[in-house]
Amino acid sequence: MVKKVLKALTGAECVAEAMRQINPDVVAAYPITPQTPIMHAFSQFVADGKVDTEFVTVESEHSAMSATVGASAAGSRAMTATSSNGLALMWEVVHIAASTRLPIVMNVVNRALSGPINIHCDHSDSMGCRDAGWIQLYSETGEEAYHNTIMAVRIAEHPDVLLPVMVCQDGFITSHSVETSEILDDETVKNFIGEHNGHHPLLKTENPVTVGPLDLFDYYFEHKRQQLDAMERAKPIIQSIFDEFGAIVGRKIEFFEPYMLDDAEEAVICLSSSCGTLRHVVDELRKQGRKVGLLKVRVFRPFDQNKLAEMIRHIPVVGVMDRSASFGAFGGPVFMEVRNAIADESQKPLTVNYIYGLGGREFTVEQAKQVFDELRQVRESGNPGIKVRTLGVRE
Secondary structure (H helix, E strand, C coil), X not given: CCXXXXXXXXXXXXXXXXXXXXXXXXXXXXXXXXXXXXXXXXXXXXHCXXXXXXXXXXXXXXXXXXXXXXXXXXXXXXXXXXXXXXHHHCHHHHHHHHHCXXXXXXXXXXXXXXXXXXXXXXXXXXXXXXXXXXXXXXXXXXXXXXHHHHHHHHHHHCCCCCCCEEEEEECCCCXXXXXXXXXXXXXXXXXXXXCCCCCCCCCCCCCCCCCCCCCCCCCHHHHHHHHHHHHHHHHHHHHHHHHHHHHHHCCCCCCEEEECCCXXXXXXXXXXXXXXXXXXXXXXXXXXXXXXXXXXXXXXXXXXHHHHHHHHCCCCEEEEEECCCCCCCCCCHHHHHHHHHHCCCCCCCXXXXXXECHHHCCCCHXXXXXXXXXXXXXXXXXXXXXXXXXXXXXX
16 A cells, blocks of 8 residues: 655755665765755765665766766666756766666756856756756656656666656755655555666676777767667656556646646746746636646656647747756747747747746746736737747846
8 A cells, every 4th residue: 555654855855765765776976056965865864774775975976977877887776966067077978878878867956057156046957968868857846856756767767768867856946945745655666666677787797798889980870869769769658657656646747737728828838846936826817817827847858749739739829938048049948849849730829938047046926927918918919029038137
């Protein structure tokens, strides 16, 4: 029987709880704000003997990912975590992890990339990795980060996927805020993730394999094609795992999670913690008779463009929120994916992009209302005007 207990935990502590229940073989760690509390909490579990994990403290984030890659290639269930500049320092090895098809799970506590140096939240770090070959899950709350971390193990290790998974939550906003979270019993989590046997482990000498060889023009392209195919195969597998886990926790989990979307005349697409603010504003405006809605993005990679187009094609106007900039491009990363998804649709919404919250700039209820008011103006005029806008910046 599934047992659940309510605990007051930060988002970082929620992830550490998930890691304790997963009990990975190897965790490599290097501190960086605001990820550090995850590994502080998990290292206490190690010290208290609550996990069997080999906890490797390394000298840099590059080494953290390198050690995780080595452990995973050897056949271990391996995890790590980082933020911002730490993820940037991992850059080389992040690509190697995906190209080597290693089922690593990494928690990323989103923080702005330097410079100037900033320790607060935006999504420039993980969005910079959107083409690195990792599956990316985004979390609105600490409880979602807990759920996503557990599901990430199953997703990564599925034999038809074998791709690393990045579980993201907003730095300080989620990672350091205490909320009541529903935690499953250890046995339920253990049964859900199952045993890890490794896939062609490096240390199985009776069946020797080569890991990370030189791969020139003779085979490199084919290996990249295999990664593309794995991402496409992952879509139904991710949803099936969501369905299975959703039955355990008693809620529906999807790539894109709608709120008041069926009859919406204006809607906003967003990911992570800002969805809570937007949901509150949707409720307020609905009481005033406004037909507004929200679509939360949980899975950004792989991006299910067909599902997204199906969910928003009936809405006259959609605002897309990006907590990161894509310099020199037409809009932010989420906006570009949304525009691309609906490009060939005969019926599609007008779209407006909002770049917001960079470097931890607060996203307020008033700003959320401003977005919906501007979207109404676009709907009534039929003219999107400025398609890429900045929200909350001092002009």
